[in-house]
Each structure stands twice: as C-alpha cells, then as structure tokens.
Amino acid sequence: MIDLVLDILSWILLILGGACVLIGGIGGLRLPNFYARIHAASLTDTMGTILIFVGMMLQAGLSLATLKLFAIMLFLLLTGPTATYALANTALLSGLKPDAGSASDELEEDEPK
Amino acid sequence: MSMYIVVSIAILITMVLALVRALMGPSVYDRVLAVNVFGTKTVLLLSVIAFLYGRPDFLDLALAYALVNMVGILAVLEYFQNRARKNSRSQDD
Amino acid sequence: MIFVFAVFLLTLLVITAIAIVRAKDLFVAVMLTSIFSLLMAANFFILDAADVALTEAAVGAGVTTVIFLCALSLTDDREKPREGSRWIAFSTVGLLALLIIYATFDKPRLGDPEAPVHQHVAPWYLEKTPEYIDIPNVVTAILGSFRGYDTLGEVFVVFAACIGVLFILGVSPARKTKEVPEKDSGLRHHLIPQVVGRLVIPFIVLFGLYVQFHGEYGPGGGFQAGAIIATGVILYALLEGEASALRAIPRSVLLGMVVGGALLYGGVGVACMLLGGSFLDYSVLAADPVVGQQLGILIIEAGVGMAVCGALLSIYHAFAARERLS
Amino acid sequence: MNLLELLGYFNYWVFAIILTVGLYAVINKNNLIKKLIGLSIFQSAVFLMYITMDKVEGGTAPIIQEGVEGQIFSNPLPQVLILTAIVVGVSTLALGLALVVRINECYGTIEENEILDAD
Numbered sequence: 284m285i286d287l288v289l290d291i292l293s294w295i296l297l298i299l300g301g302a303c304v305l306i307g308g309i310g311g312l313r314l315p316n317f318y319a320r321i322h323a324a325s326l327t328d329t330m331g332t333i334l335i336f337v338g339m340m341l342q343a344g345l346s347l348a349t350l351k352l353f354a355i356m357l358f359l360l361l362t363g364p365t366a367t368y369a370l371a372n373t374a375l376l377s378g379l380k381p382d383a384g385s386a387s388d389e390l391e392e393d394e395p396k
Numbered sequence: 397m398s399m400y401i402v403v404s405i406a407i408l409i410t411m412v413l414a415l416v417r418a419l420m421g422p423s424v425y426d427r428v429l430a431v432n433v434f435g436t437k438t439v440l441l442l443s444v445i446a447f448l449y450g451r452p453d454f455l456d457l458a459l460a461y462a463l464v465n466m467v468g469i470l471a472v473l474e475y476f477q478n479r480a481r482k483n484s485r486s487q488d489d
Numbered sequence: 490m491i492f493v494f495a496v497f498l499l500t501l502l503v504i505t506a507i508a509i510v511r512a513k514d515l516f517v518a519v520m521l522t523s524i525f526s527l528l529m530a531a532n533f534f535i536l537d538a539a540d541v542a543l544t545e546a547a548v549g550a551g552v553t554t555v556i557f558l559c560a561l562s563l564t565d566d567r568e569k570p571r572e573g574s575r576w577i578a579f580s581t582v583g584l585l586a587l588l589i590i591y592a593t594f595d596k597p598r599l600g601d602p603e604a605p606v607h608q609h610v611a612p613w614y615l616e617k618t619p620e621y622i623d624i625p626n627v628v629t630a631i632l633g634s635f636r637g638y639d640t641l642g643e644v645f646v647v648f649a650a651c652i653g654v655l656f657i658l659g660v661s662p663a664r665k666t667k668e669v670p671e672k673d674s675g676l677r678h679h680l681i682p683q684v685v686g687r688l689v690i691p692f693i694v695l696f697g698l699y700v701q702f703h704g705e706y707g708p709g710g711g712f713q714a715g716a717i718i719a720t721g722v723i724l725y726a727l728l729e730g731e732a733s734a735l736r737a738i739p740r741s742v743l744l745g746m747v748v749g750g751a752l753l754y755g756g757v758g759v760a761c762m763l764l765g766g767s768f769l770d771y772s773v774l775a776a777d778p779v780v781g782q783q784l785g786i787l788i789i790e791a792g793v794g795m796a797v798c799g800a801l802l803s804i805y806h807a808f809a810a811r812e813r814l815s
Numbered sequence: 816m817n818l819l820e821l822l823g824y825f826n827y828w829v830f831a832i833i834l835t836v837g838l839y840a841v842i843n844k845n846n847l848i849k850k851l852i853g854l855s856i857f858q859s860a861v862f863l864m865y866i867t868m869d870k871v872e873g874g875t876a877p878i879i880q881e882g883v884e885g886q887i888f889s890n891p892l893p894q895v896l897i898l899t900a901i902v903v904g905v906s907t908l909a910l911g912l913a914l915v916v917r918i919n920e921c922y923g924t925i926e927e928n929e930i931l932d933a934d
C-alpha cells in the first residue's frame with residue numbers, strides 16, 4: 284500500500300518536474316530579451332531540479348543513493364543561481380541594459396565592450 | 397521505469413532548446429546562459445539515466461558535474477572583467 | 490529506449506561540432522566546446538563507460554574552459570575571415586568522410602558480443618580480476634596493475650607537457666606594463682560568488698579525495714581526482730585572485746607534486762624489483778599477493794592523482810600569471 | 816538490412832563526421848586557436864570510436880557488483896586507454912595554447928597567413 288502511494292507520488296513529482304524543465308526550456312527560447320530569458324532558466328534550475336530529485340529520492344528509499352541525490356540537489360541549488368547571478372552581473376557591467384521599453388535586444392547583435 | 401523515460405525525454409527536448417539558443421545567440425551572454433542551462437540539464441539527465449540503468453552508484457558523475465559546473469561560468473565572469481579592464485587601460489594610454 | 494537517446498545525443502553532437510567550426514567569435518567557439526564536452530560525457534555514460542564519463546566531466550567542464558579563456562584573454566578573440574577558396578579543403582574532407590563511412594560497413598555493429606575486440610584479452614581481464622586483485626572496478630585494476638606500464642607512460646606525458654608549458658611561458662614577457670593591484674584581482678567585489686564559492690570549495694576537494702580513494706569500488710581514480718581537486722583550487726584562484734592562490738599553494742609545492750607523483754609511481758616499480766619481483770609487479774609488496782596488488786594500486790593511484798593535480802594547476806598558474814603581468 | 820541494424824552503425828558515422836569536421840578546422844582555418852579547437856574535436860571523435868567499440872549488448876559498466884550473478888560487462892580495455900588519453904589531451908592542448916600565446920607575443924597576430932607574411 285505504502286509502495287503504491289510512494290510510486291504515485293513520485294510519478295506526479297517527476298512529471299511535474301519534467302513539465303517545469305520543459306516550460307523553462309521553451310521560455311529560454313521564446314522570451315524576447317536576455318534578462319527575461321534568465322528567469323526562464325531559473326525555473327529549470329530550481330523548481331524542475333527540486334521536483335525531479337525529490338521524485339527520485341522517493342523511489343530510491345533510504346539508501347546511499349538518496350544521500351547522493353540530496354547532495355546533488357543541494358549543490359545544484361547553490362551553484363545554479365550563483366552562476367546565473369554572475370552572468371547577469373557581467374551582462375549589466377558590460378553595458379547590456381535591461382530596458383523595459385524595448386521588447387527585444389536583437390539590435391545589440393555585437394557584444395558590447 | 398517508464399516515468400524515468402518520460403522525464404528524460406522532457407530533459408532531452410530542453411537540451412535541444414538550449415542548444416538552439418546557444419547557436420542563435422544573439423548576444424554572447426545568451427550563449428553562456430544556454431551553456432549553463434545545458435550543464436544543469438546534463439546533471440539531471442545523468443541522474444535519471446543512472447536510475448534507468450538501475451545502478452544508482454553512478455550518481456557520482458552527476459555529483460561531479462553539479463560541483464564543477466559553476467567554475468566555467470565564474471571563469472567567464474572573470475574573463476569579461478579582465479577584458480573590460482584591458483580595454484579601459486588601452487584607452488588611457 | 491536508451492539507444493534512441495544515444496542517437497539523439499549523437500545528432501546534437503554533430504550539430505555542435507559543425508557550429509564550433511563555423512563560429513567566427515572564438516569566445517563563442519569555446520562556449521560551444523563546453524557544450525560539446527557535456528554531450529560527450531553523456532554519450533560515454535550511455536555507452537557504459539562510467540569512468541571515462543567521470544574523467545570528461547572532471548576535465549571538460551572546468552579545466553579546459555578555464556585554460557581556453559586564459560589563452561583567449563592573452564591573444565585575440567576574433568577570427569579574421571579567410572580569403573580564397575575553401576572548396577579544395579571541403580571536398581578533400583568530404584571525400585574522406587565518405588570513405589570512412591563506407592569502411593564502417595565492415596565493422597561489427599554497436600553492441601555485437603561477437604566483435605573481435607571482445608574476444609581477446611578483455612575476457613581474461615574480467616575473469617581474472619577477482620582472483621588476482623579482488624577489487625570491484627575492473628577499469629582501475631587494468632589501469633593500475635595489468636597495464637601499469639601504459640599508465641606510467643601517460644603520467645610522464647602529462648609531466649612532460651607541464652614542464653613544456655612552464656618552459657614556454659616561463660620567459661618573462663617583453664613589454665611589462667603596470668601590474669593589476671591585488672585588491673582588484675579575481676572576483677573580490679562579487680559577494681555572492683565569494684560566499685557560495687567558499688562554501689563549495691571544501692566539498693569539491695572532499696569529493697576529489699572520495700573519487701581518489703573510492704576508485705577501486707566505483708568510478709574514479711587518480712586521473713579524475715587530480716582534475717577535480719585542481720578545479721577546486723582554480724575556483725579559489727578565480728575568487729581570490731591568482732596571486733593569493735599561489736600563496737596558499739606555492740609554485741614549488743606544485744612542481745614538487747608533479748615530480749613527486751611521477752617519482753612515487755616509478756619508485757613503486759623499482760621497489761617491486763628490489764623485493765624480487767619484476768617492474769610494477771605489485772604482488773611482492775605484501776605477504777599475500779592479492780593484498781600486495783591492492784596496496785600497489787593504492788600507492789600508484791595516489792601518485793597519479795598528485796601528478797595530474799600538480800600539472801594542471803602549474804599549467805593554470807603559468808597562463809594566469811602571464812595575464813597578470815602583461 | 817533493417818533499420819535497427821543500420822542504426823547500429825550510427826555511432827561510427829558520427830565518428831566519421833566529427834573526425835572530418837575537426838580535420839577541416841585544422842587544415843582550412845588560419846586562426847591558430849581555431850586549429851587547436853579543431854584538433855580537440857578530432858581527438859574527441861577518436862575517443863568516441865574507442866568507447867563505441869567497448870559496448871556489449873545488454874552489458875553494464877565493468878564494475879562488479881556484489882551479490883549479482885551472471886552480469887554481462889562491457890569491455891574495460893578501451894575505457895582504460897581513453898580515460899588516460901583525455902587527461903593527456905588536456906595537457907597537450909595547454910602546451911599548444913602556450914605556444915600560441917608566445918607566437919602572439921612575438922608576431923602580434925595568431926593568423927597563420929599573417930605570421931607567414933611577417934617572416
């Protein structure tokens with residue numbers, strides 16, 4: 284009985300996680316400018332990661348694998364947003380302005396100095 | 397077993413989307429962002445495939461990527477910082 | 490099903506390779522190279538090569554990108570367009586591709602258990618490893634013991650490459666401008682990477698040690714561990730500036746690690762000869778041959794780890810120091 | 816020859832294409848760093864071919880699990896060769912980049928034709 288509940292629960296979590304990852308990917312492709320796309324990337328980095336890893340942890344049960352999964356999740360949650368922050372910071376310092384007025388940054392084809 | 401397959405297909409499609417973004421640009425930062433997304437997706441894919449194979453002892457691989465991935469992006473940040481400094485110095489001269 | 494994934498990933502690999510060659514901006518090419526490496530590692534993992542995938546992960550994600558970016562900031566990141574026809578090169582290369590593809594039809598197909606590769610030596614290794622060495626990871630057993638000569642040679646190649654880089658970049662640059670002040674170097678002004686980096690570095694080094702000493706039981710070993718630990722120290726250098734990383738681990742220590750690691754490996758071989766065995770035959774190291782083999786593998790893996798870590802860090806410092814001075 | 820059998824050769828085709836793409840960059844690009852990138856792609860193609868050969872149908876990575884009988888293991892030998900080659904590849908790549916950096920300092924360019932003109 285418990286097994287069945289765990290199975291269903293991890294099914295739901297994994298599917299939701301897959302959906303989050305996919306939505307983030309589509310957003311990363313479709314959103315108009317760089318700063319908007321960062322938000323989409325953060326969705327896959329955080330929500331998708333958490334849901335998929337918790338789903339797998341439920342499947343693994345109490346074992347070394349669960350511990351490793353937890354460690355991977357923790358490090359991904361620490362390093363992913365840091366890397367995104369570093370990237371946004373670089374872009375801002377190099378002069379890519381987050382301009383709410385213009386929807387697209389296609390004009391800034393060449394990277395700014 | 398089949399739920400792992402569903403999730404890995406979702407991850408694979410996201411990898412394609414990230415690759416398209418990396419190829420299209422338009423700015424270099426978009427490409428770096430795509431590389432970052434690609435990295436985290438690889439971590440997810442490796443963990444899911446480790447379960448699909450039924451050998452969870454191979455999660456070490458995903459752990460290695462989770463730890464090492466940030467270094468590349470921080471190196472990019474330092475690279476841009478150095479370049480900006482070099483440019484400003486050559487303008488001073 | 491896995492097979493379909495493999496086909497998918499390989500297609501992405503081809504697209505990435507073509508995009509790398511077409512990219513005009515060398516920085517973009519380097520970024521795509523890191524995607525290429527990620528795809529490569531995933532493919533290795535799907536093809537049952539966990540150890541190789543771990544090596545690619547340890548090397549490709551961190552060290553390669555960092556060294557490429559160092560070289561780019563010392564040179565130029567724009568590729569000039571090439572005049573002249575490229576059809577000669579194009580047709581030569583296309584012809585070669587067709588020839589190789591034609592030749593592949595004589596190869597055994599993927600996963601064929603009857604393929605010639607699987608008939609010779611390899612079954613013997615798989616069968617005899619539990620008996621002679623008694624460790625679960627056959628790859629480590631072959632790397633350390635059965636083909637120990639081979640690995641010794643590879644360690645000396647890494648050693649030689651490191652010495653070469655130090656010779657080439659050790660000459661002081663001709664035009665010396667003012668040095669970057671210490672307080673501006675690295676990512677000192679970025680608080681979030683600082684805090685997270687300081688939190689993560691100990692775990693990277695700890696994981697490196699785990700990979701080093703767990704190599705007999707799971708994927709891992711000296712090569713991977715050396716690269717992972719080197720990545721951890723490079724992260725420190727990125728955060729605090731290259732000079733303070735050099736203060737933490739001075740250049741002489743790094744050189745000592747490279748030389749010491751290679752000597753440790755060779756020394757184990759000589760010790761085996763002195764104890765009455767042949768070169769790199771670890772069975773004589775302990776009373777029980779199996780224990781002797783395990784001891785020998787442990788020591789030479791430590792030597793490999795030291796040598797690789799020292800070599801990669803020396804190479805990084807050679808590039809980064811030049812960047813600081815010129 | 817059915818479709819699945821044809822797909823069994825797909826790895827080798829990818830090997831051929833990547834190999835020649837890398838070769839193209841080496842022979843046709845003037846930029847020295849681009850040549851080195853091409854060389855590392857070429858090298859990766861060779862790695863891919865070796866690792867392709869190690870796969871055995873229904874096999875698993877050659878790490879013996881306790882208490883599991885009758886497992887098929889993939890061939891460990893190509894893995895050993897490639898594992899060391901990857902690390903050696905990075906150090907030799909660094910050697911090449913070091914040479915490029917020195918060339919850039921002496922000639923002020925990393926384009927091959929400009930270097931040849933300068934000589």
